């Protein structure tokens with residue numbers, strides 16, 4: 001019979017993900033041990049309140065409110081409490097005591113990643129974080145290991161389950177944002193403070209992690225351009241549907257040329273955008289995530305699956321635990337963070353994109369020409385215009401909708417142009433006397 005060594009595992013947090021990790025570990029520990037080649041013992045679970053009501057029934061004797069003492073005796077520490085402090089201090093304590101660590105905490109990695117990686121490298125410990133991006137979807141290991149021999153040029157994806165669930169419910173069920181968010185929270189998808197999801201902060205943290213890995217460059221989360229879905233209305237979603245689009249919160253990380261230097265730069269950005277209903281991203285429903293990776297030799301790769309949820313995310317955490325256990329058996333140094341390329345992170349203004357702008361305009365002759373003039377003054381080429389009152393505006397386009405007042409609605413789609421020029425165009429339109437209001441501005445992606 002094989003004599004296994006024992007790996008002592010400390011779990012911090014027993015919420016949506018932590019309680020599922022504990023449950024799986026207790027139910028399937030022997031099988032995981034066989035895969036890892038070492039016995040795995042869950043030595044304790046640090047919680048804030050031992051008597052709190054939990055959805056999962058876990059042995060009470062494992063609970064402790066003394067996380068620091070629990071960490072002291074552990075070979076691997078799994079952090080699933082979220083947030084910056086005390087998670088950061090606990091992980092540093094674990095690393096400095098020689099333990100390997102597993103975390104799903106993208107907020108912490110995106111803000112203190114370099115500090116944690118440096119601490120781990122110094123003592124030869126390993127930091128595992130597959131669950132931090134894309135929940136159950138394997139995306140960290142593919143980028144760090146499988147694609148280490150290739151050159152990644154672009155990542156485009158849906159990386160926040162909560163907002164995808166909300167936008168999907170608004171599109172398919174006609175829900176409003178608040179009721180869809182309440183459902184996402186009840187299902188365990190949302191962050192403790194759901195502003196992180198709705199405001200695009202969670203997706204921006206994930207974009208920072210993905211861009212850092214993909215481009216071998218340290219990309220801080222505050223270098224990621226970010227817009228959330230808080231301003232997305234039912235009207236925008238309905239108009240998008242009629243025009244053959246769906247609204248998705250996208251994360252985009254890509255190499256682009258810096259117009260100022262002509263050299264390689266990195267752009268990382270998160271915003272809601274119009275995606276054609278024929279694009280595979282349009283078929284990503286509920287809390288699922290999808291990440292497209294374009295690499296020089298591998299070509300186009302697609303990673304798809306559950307981006308949030310307790311049991312789903314626990315799967316990624318336990319995969320990391322088995323990796324840590326294997327390393328415990330064979331030894332060897334941890335994999336250091338790879339930031340050797342050090343490519344400059346560029347401002348959103350340098351990015352090329354397309355806009356769809358909806359304007360309420362005065363119902364007067366010559367308005368269309370004046371609006372077109374604003375676009376051409378900024379070097380932005382118009383691809384398509386739809387309007388509601390064709391005769392008075394010049395008669396060039398097909399009527400698509402009625403405007404409530406005596407004004408008209410114009411929906412203008414642009415060709416690709418620098419973001420700075422597009423933003424300046426919208427500002428000039430808002431200030432133009434024939435424009436009553438700029439009703440909606442959304443980027444168009446994934447064409």
Ligand SMILES: NC(=O)C1=CN([C@@H]2O[C@H](COP(=O)(O)OP(=O)(O)OC[C@H]3O[C@@H](n4cnc5c(N)ncnc54)[C@H](O)[C@@H]3O)[C@@H](O)[C@H]2O)C=CC1
Pocket residue numbers: 012013014015016017018046047048067079080081082083086104105106107131132135188189190191192307308309310313
């Ligand atoms: N829920 C999901 O679908 C996913 C979550 N994550 C990440 O996983 C981590 C955990 O998320 P959830 O389980 O959803 O959060 P949660 O809010 O359900 O659970 C966190 C638990 O930690 C406990 N806690 C907070 N401070 C503590 C402390 N000082 N000591 C001990 N316990 C403490 C809380 O009482 C709570 O029970 C977060 O970093 C989150 O961003 C990552 C991917 C998916």
Ligand SMILES: N[C@@H](CC=O)C(=O)O
Pocket residue numbers: 132134135159160161162163189190191197202307308309
């Ligand atoms: N709140 C996050 C959880 C997973 O990372 C999300 O909704 O994606």
Ligand code: NA
Pocket residue numbers: 130131132133134135136137138139140316
């Ligand atoms: Na993942």
